[in-house]
Amino acid sequence: MKLDWKNHPRPIIALSPMADMTDSAFCRVVKEVTALTDFPIVFREMVSAEAVVRGNNKTLDMTEIHPGERPLIQQIFGSDPATMAEAARIIAEQHQPEGFDVNMGCPVYKIVHNFNGAALMKEPELAARIVKSMKAVIDVPLSVKIRLGWSDPTECITFAKVLEDAGVDLITIHGRTKLQGYSGVADWEMIKRAKAAVSVPVLCNGDVHTANLMPKALEVSHCDGLLIARGALGNPWIFKDFLDLQAGRTPESVSLTERLRVVHRHLDLHLEQYGNRSVNTFRKHLSWYFKGMPGFKKYKEPMMKAQTPDELRSVLHAMLETPPFVV
Numbered sequence: 001m002k003l004d005w006k007n008h009p010r011p012i013i014a015l016s017p018m019a020d021m022t023d024s025a026f027c028r029v030v031k032e033v034t035a036l037t038d039f040p041i042v043f044r045e046m047v048s049a050e051a052v053v054r055g056n057n058k059t060l061d062m063t064e065i066h067p068g069e070r071p072l073i074q075q076i077f078g079s080d081p082a083t084m085a086e087a088a089r090i091i092a093e094q095h096q097p098e099g100f101d102v103n104m105g106c107p108v109y110k111i112v113h114n115f116n117g118a119a120l121m122k123e124p125e126l127a128a129r130i131v132k133s134m135k136a137v138i139d140v141p142l143s144v145k146i147r148l149g150w151s152d153p154t155e156c157i158t159f160a161k162v163l164e165d166a167g168v169d170l171i172t173i174h175g176r177t178k179l180q181g182y183s184g185v186a187d188w189e190m191i192k193r194a195k196a197a198v199s200v201p202v203l204c205n206g207d208v209h210t211a212n213l214m215p216k217a218l219e220v221s222h223c224d225g226l227l228i229a230r231g232a233l234g235n236p237w238i239f240k241d242f243l244d245l246q247a248g249r250t251p252e253s254v255s256l257t258e259r260l261r262v263v264h265r266h267l268d269l270h271l272e273q274y275g276n277r278s279v280n281t282f283r284k285h286l287s288w289y290f291k292g293m294p295g296f297k298k299y300k301e302p303m304m305k306a307q308t309p310d311e312l313r314s315v316l317h318a319m320l321e322t323p324p325f326v327v
């Protein structure tokens with residue numbers, strides 16, 4: 001499937017890239033739960049352009065794509081235009097993602113101290129060169145994910161124009177500044193101002209944690225669509241719920257049986273991706289799947305202490321036998 005952001009059906013709804021979370025296994029779960037081939041679009045977690053160019057196998061493995069995940073956007077981070085272009089070329093040649101995204105919004109020290117992520121918002125000329133050099137070597141759309149700014153929330157308005165002039169096909173804006181990190185509330189009104197300043201499609205991101213908030217975020221931001229991050233963790237049903245709302249149906253609440261079915265499936269896909277000894281790296285997902293569930297406390301410890309897939313599966317089975325609450 002060829003993606004064309006300008007003509008893609010509105011609203012564009014996508015899973016936001018999340019390091020250690022939106023891997024192949026989770027992207028497949030999201031697509032399977034929604035049961036549609038092209039909805040939502042999934043953005044894969046960021047990979048380092050330098051590591052790709054160095055031929056780091058672990059990084060290259062992270063860019064493999066299962067057919068069930070397509071259409072898929074691979075996010076890349078880095079700050080050297082030639083390296084970014086070469087990384088995109090290598091990934092395109094090996095795995096043909098339907099699009100690329102550049103991370104210009106990540107606030108964490110490990111990323112920004114090398115002029116990567118949100119630090120590029122302080123270097124508009126360099127950001128534009130990255131876009132131009134990548135566009136010159138790929139034949140799929142290029143998007144960029146930014147924040148409102150480094151410290152000044154109006155920076156996104158001028159920065160979005162710089163990206164548009166450089167030839168970007170779509171921009172996502174997380175409604176916080178780099179200095180805010182994850183504090184405060186995402187400012188969808190400011191995203192609206194940046195959206196009004198450019199003619200490329202813009203996606204609104206930040207604090208759209210439930211399907212009920214999705215129409216509201218679209219209305220306030222005037223955006224072409226949404227990128228959903230934490231709202232999808234432990235809740236891959238959020239996209240299906242949004243479709244129900246759009247069709248005038250009330251989304252069904254997720255039964256314990258369905259939740260456990262999806263957790264089992266996600267676990268199987270996680271083990272398929274990382275091997276049978278990777279139960280420990282699945283725990284972060286378990287916390288999200290059972291967050292706030294009444295009566296979950298008694299299962300939490302055995303679940304988090306499970307060392308093998310069978311140990312974990314037996315805790316999940318016990319949950320179904322003796323539900324933590326009335327289903």
Ligand SMILES: Cc1cc2nc3c(=O)[nH]c(=O)nc-3n(C[C@H](O)[C@H](O)[C@H](O)COP(=O)(O)O)c2cc1C
Pocket residue numbers: 016017018019020021045046075103104105106145174205206207208209227228229230231
């Ligand atoms: C665990 C985690 C990992 C993230 N990793 C990335 C990433 O790799 N690339 C990126 O652009 N944003 C990343 N983000 C930011 C999210 O994509 C999103 O912009 C942010 O969480 C705000 O959206 P939300 O309120 O829907 O969660 C990450 C966020 C979280 C919580």
